[in-house]
Amino acid sequence: MHEYFNNRGYRAILNASLLSGIGDSLYNIVFIIYAATMPFKSLAVTLAAMATSLPTMLSLVTGSLADRTQAKTSHMVATRIGQTLLFLGLAGMILLPASLPLFLLLLGINILSDTLGQYGNGLVLPLLHRLIPAKELNTAISFQSATGTTVQMVFQAVGASLIVLLNHNYALFGGINAVTFLLAAWVITREKSRLKQAEPPVVAHTHQPILKNIGNVLKFLATNRFLLAVIIFAMFVNTLGSSVDGLMSVSLVQQPGMWLRDFGTTVALLNIVFSVGLILGALFAQDGLQRLSTFKLLSLLTAAMIGLSFSFFLFRSLAAVMGFSFLTSYLMGKINPRVSTVMMRLVPEQQMGTTAGVVNLVALLGMPVGQVVFFTLANVVSAAASWMLMAALSAVLLLVLLLVGTRIADPVFTDSEGQSEKA
Numbered sequence: 001m002h003e004y005f006n007n008r009g010y011r012a013i014l015n016a017s018l019l020s021g022i023g024d025s026l027y028n029i030v031f032i033i034y035a036a037t038m039p040f041k042s043l044a045v046t047l048a049a050m051a052t053s054l055p056t057m058l059s060l061v062t063g064s065l066a067d068r069t070q071a072k073t074s075h076m077v078a079t080r081i082g083q084t085l086l087f088l089g090l091a092g093m094i095l096l097p098a099s100l101p102l103f104l105l106l107l108g109i110n111i112l113s114d115t116l117g118q119y120g121n122g123l124v125l126p127l128l129h130r131l132i133p134a135k136e137l138n139t140a141i142s143f144q145s146a147t148g149t150t151v152q153m154v155f156q157a158v159g160a161s162l163i164v165l166l167n168h169n170y171a172l173f174g175g176i177n178a179v180t181f182l183l184a185a186w187v188i189t190r191e192k193s194r195l196k197q198a199e200p201p202v203v204a205h206t207h208q209p210i211l212k213n214i215g216n217v218l219k220f221l222a223t224n225r226f227l228l229a230v231i232i233f234a235m236f237v238n239t240l241g242s243s244v245d246g247l248m249s250v251s252l253v254q255q256p257g258m259w260l261r262d263f264g265t266t267v268a269l270l271n272i273v274f275s276v277g278l279i280l281g282a283l284f285a286q287d288g289l290q291r292l293s294t295f296k297l298l299s300l301l302t303a304a305m306i307g308l309s310f311s312f313f314l315f316r317s318l319a320a321v322m323g324f325s326f327l328t329s330y331l332m333g334k335i336n337p338r339v340s341t342v343m344m345r346l347v348p349e350q351q352m353g354t355t356a357g358v359v360n361l362v363a364l365l366g367m368p369v370g371q372v373v374f375f376t377l378a379n380v381v382s383a384a385a386s387w388m389l390m391a392a393l394s395a396v397l398l399l400v401l402l403l404v405g406t407r408i409a410d411p412v413f414t415d416s417e418g419q420s421e422k423a
Contacts, residue, residue, distance in 0.1 A: 003140045009131040009198055012191035013124055014144055016184040018151050020080065020117060023087075023180030025155035028052060030163050030173045031110060037168070038098055051107055053367075055114035056360050059122075062115060063357030064210045066122025067350055073127070073188065073195040079120040080185035083113045084178045091174030122353030129344050129352070130198040134413065137344060139285045142337040146282035149333075153275040200349050217354045220347070226294075227346060229408050230339055231362050233298055236397055239366025240305060240390055243374040244328075247390075248321070250375070251312045251383040258318045266318070270325055277326040281333020289334055295405030297338070301331040302398040309391035313384040346411060 003010050035044035055062075069075050090109045096102055132140045159173070166172060188195065221228050252258060252266055259266045289297065304327040311320035339359070347355045378386040 003132055003136055004143060007131060008191055009194045010128070010140060012187050012195065013127065013131075014147065016076075016080070016187045017124075017144070018147060019180045019184040019187065020083070020120075021148055021151045022155050023083075023177040024114070024117065025152045026159040026162075026180075027087075027110070027173055027177045029156045029159040030170065031106075033160070033163055033168070034094070034170050035103070038103055040100060040103075044103055047103075047107060051111050052114070053364065054111055055118050056364060058115055059118045059360040060214060060354065060357035061210065062119040063122040063353035063355070063360075064213050066119055066125075066353035067213065068210075069123060070199075071196075072123045072199050073192055076120055076123050076195075077185050077188050077192070079116050079123070080181045080188065083116055083181040084185065086113045086116075087174050087178035087181065091171045091178065094170045094174055122356060125344060125352040125356060126200050126349040127195060127198045129349055130200070131195075134345060138290070138337060138341040141340050141344075142282040142285040142333075145333065145337050145340075146279045149275060149278045149282065153272075153279075213351070213354055214358070217351050217358055220351065221355070221358065224346065225408050226411055227343065229404060230294060230298075230342075231359055233295075233397075233401065233404075234339070234359070234363045235366045237298065237301065237305075238363045239370040240394060240397070241328075242367040243370045243386075243390070244305070244308065246371065247312075247374055247378060247383060247386055248325075250378045251387070254383050255312075255316065258316060258321070260318060270322065273322050273326050274329045277329030278333040281330035282337055283333075285334075285337070289331075293405060293410045294335070294338055294342070295401055295408065295410075297331060297335050299398055299401045299405065301328060301335060302394050302401060304328040304331060306391050306394045306398065309387040309394065313387040313391075342411060345413060 004014060005011070032045060032048050035041065035048040038044040066072075086109050090106055093102065093109075094106060128140070129137075163170075163173065221231065248270060249267060252263055256263075260269060292300075304324055308321065308324035308328055311317055311324050343355060343359065344352065374386045374390065377389060
């Protein structure tokens with residue numbers, strides 16, 4: 001928070017990100033509601049839900065393009081203006097009679113806007129690296145993560161409520177989204193000169209092809225044992241964790257005795273607990289856990305997932321579910337900024353966007369496998385059987401993490417005023 005009030009460049013980037021996040025959060029939930037009004041609502045809702053992950057799958061390409069971009073601040077502004085124009089167009093087209101071609105076009109606009117957002121995120125990374133003192137980087141990124149999660153949680157709820165109050169005026173929401181992106185562009189423009197000073201120096205040589213750039217990043221990661229191990233374990237943790245939310249819902253359907261008043265209230269409460277854990281975990285960056293190595297934090301996270309599994313098939317207690325859900329998300333709120341900070345301090349700034357794209361893509365690779373396995377088992381056998389399998393696999397992962405943690409240490413940086421510092 002100190003950097004937010006005293007560093008105008010960082011404050012401009014964060015404010016622009018929050019404004020864009022408000023628009024995204026509002027419209028992503030509203031677009032799902034819009035999809036449910038289509039004559040082909042099952043197909044529409046499925047496509048709308050699937051489309052949210054597509055821009056992340058493309059982050060490897062958008063990150064590489066961001067690395068190749070020279071005038072990063074100008075392109076940050078252009079990206080937000082492009083998103084503004086896309087949603088102004090969407091606001092006009094959504095008034096047309098519903099049809100499958102129109103829905104696919106609107107879906108394409110949403111995907112293109114989110115992809116531009118991913119590209120913009122890649123442009124920001126080298127600027128943050130230069131704007132924020134190295135020893136403040138983890139705190140600043142944690143604060144950015146906490147505020148972003150807060151905005152997402154609050155404005156998804158606002159969007160779901162406001163669309164009802166506005167009689168499902170989807171065109172108005174498209175216009176609101178356009179305004180948020182325009183405001184984000186204005187915030188960046190106000191500090192454009194300051195941000196341009198933080199840009200990496202212009203490189204005069206011809207850029208490498210995207211595939212070669214990606215190959216160079218993969219070679220770099222292969223030579224960095226710490227980053228490579230963290231990325232691989234992130235994939236395994238995500239393979240298990242990506243099914244948790246859905247398994248919770250299936251378990252509660254099968255176990256009404258765990259409800260607090262009713263199913264909807266219980267699911268909403270668990271979502272709030274998880275979001276609050278993420279926010280607090282990122283916000284309280286100096287709570288003592290910063291002294292633990294990354295692999296010890298990952299081990300604690302895996303242990304919390306084991307406890308969450310036990311809460312459903314052994315304890316059958318909503319209080320235990322809430323406690324372990326909070327602990328899991330709190331640790332996630334610690335780990336994500338930690339990994340981002342290490343990456344920003346180890347990776348050459350001309351490869352930051354591509355590296356972030358690799359991390360995002362690898363983390364997603366296990367998601368479909370985990371969801372197919374756990375959801376199939378939950379529906380064919382029982383949700384309890386899925387939780388047992390998750391607990392067993394988490395226990396194996398925990399043992400491997402403890403072993404690897406004794407062999408691979410966190411990188412130590414020497415700019416900490418006489419003390420060894422782990423990002």
